[in-house]
Amino acid sequence: xxxxxxxxxxxxxxxxxxxxxxxxxxxxxxxxxxxxxxxxxxxxxxxxxxxxxxxxxxxxxxxxxxxxxxxxxxxxxxxxxxxxxxxxxxxxxxxxxxxxxxxxxxxxxxxxxxxxxxxxxxxxxxxxxxxxxxxxxxxxxxxxxxxxxxxxxxx
Amino acid sequence: xxxxxxxxxxxxxxxxxxxxxxxxxxxxxxxxxxxxxxxxxxxxxxxxxxxxxxxxxxxxxxxxxxxxxxxxxxxxxxxxxxxxxxxxxxxxxxx
Numbered sequence: 341x342x343x344x345x346x347x348x349x350x351x352x353x354x355x356x357x358x359x360x361x362x363x364x365x366x367x368x369x370x371x372x373x374x375x376x377x378x379x380x381x382x383x384x385x386x387x388x389x390x391x392x393x394x395x396x397x398x399x400x401x402x403x404x405x406x407x408x409x410x411x412x413x414x415x416x417x418x419x420x421x422x423x424x425x426x427x428x429x430x431x432x433x434x435x436x437x438x439x440x441x442x443x444x445x446x447x448x449x450x451x452x453x454x455x456x457x458x459x460x461x462x463x464x465x466x467x468x469x470x471x472x473x474x475x476x477x478x479x480x481x482x483x484x485x486x487x488x489x490x491x492x493x494x495x
Numbered sequence: 496x497x498x499x500x501x502x503x504x505x506x507x508x509x510x511x512x513x514x515x516x517x518x519x520x521x522x523x524x525x526x527x528x529x530x531x532x533x534x535x536x537x538x539x540x541x542x543x544x545x546x547x548x549x550x551x552x553x554x555x556x557x558x559x560x561x562x563x564x565x566x567x568x569x570x571x572x573x574x575x576x577x578x579x580x581x582x583x584x585x586x587x588x589x590x
Contacts (some may be wrong), residue, residue: 397514401544407513434517434544452509453553459512460551467545 341418341454341461342492344485346445350375351421352481356442358423361431365390365408368423368444377419378412378446386412386446400433404476405466409445411455418458420445422484424475440476441466465491498563499571504555507581511552515582520544522577528564530574535559541574 351371358364369387373380389410393399400406406429409420421444428438443462447455465471471491478484505511511519523530523541530541534556539546541560552558558578562570 397517399513401517401548403545409513452512456510456512456551456553460549463545463548467543467549 341457343461343465344488344492346418346420346458346461347485347488348372348375348377348419348421349481349485351377352484353421353423354479354481354484356423356425356429358425358429359427361394361406361429361439362391364423364425364429364442365394365444368408368421368442371423372419372421372444372446375421377421378415382412382414386410390444390446394431398432398434400431400439402433402435402437403472404428404437404440405443405472406431406433406439406441407443407445407459407462407466409447409455411449411452412446413449415446415448417451418445418447418454420458420462422475422488424478424484441472497565497567498561499567500559500561501571501575502557502559503575503578504557505552505578506554507584508554509584510554510556511547511550513548515584516547516550517544518577518582519574520547522573523570526562526564526566526570526573528562528567528570530563530570531561533559533561 358367423442431439532541534550
């Protein structure tokens with residue numbers, strides 16, 4: 341699975357308006373609805389599921405990245421998007437540092453293996469210092485899309 | 496110093512998703528030993544969350560570990576216990 345297969349390009353937010361964790365998650369989920377990746381009427385339920393997961397344990401894994409996610413009924417294969425915050429958002433991350441790149445992932449409740457493959461696709465890139473650095477510096481949707489595609493091509 | 500090798504099978508339905516991966520990394524970091532985990536394709540440092548998330552270990556995946564250091568025996572037992580117990584989520588849904 342490639343990152344560009346998962347990411348909904350129209351839902352990418354190069355500068356989040358959100359200043360808090362919950363606002364950032366909601367903003368990304370609303371962008372997913374606007375892009376047609378989820379239905380408008382499911383926004384509230386999806387946000388509730390992602391926030392409930394987040395409150396069990398932070399997905400702020402450190403180094404400025406958080407990966408809020410949930411399993412959502414009606415999702416066939418994993419879909420996600422990226423929001424960038426230049427000022428940084430408090431996710432109560434493991435390293436207690438602000439989060440500059442928020443990667444949202446929604447998966448099917450019926451296919452846990454695919455969820456793990458999507459996580460693998462994300463972390464394959466996110467574990468690289470250079471990818472995180474470029475992502476943090478990407479100021480437009482196009483720059484983020486290009487970065488994802490280039491990273492996928494490099495493998 | 497000792498080197499211990501062991502294989503442990505992932506038993507919980509949702510596999511090594513984010514929360515179990517964090518539990519595993521947190522546990523690994525309590526030990527001084529070097530701990531490497533492989534899913535047969537990829538070998539990673541068990542103390543790095545970003546690396547461990549790459550294992551994509553589904554239910555039934557056999558994880559091979561090489562643990563090297565003064566507390567290798569304790570680390571091996573503790574990690575096996577955590578995985579065998581399904582990361583405490585044998586009855587609940589993963590996420």
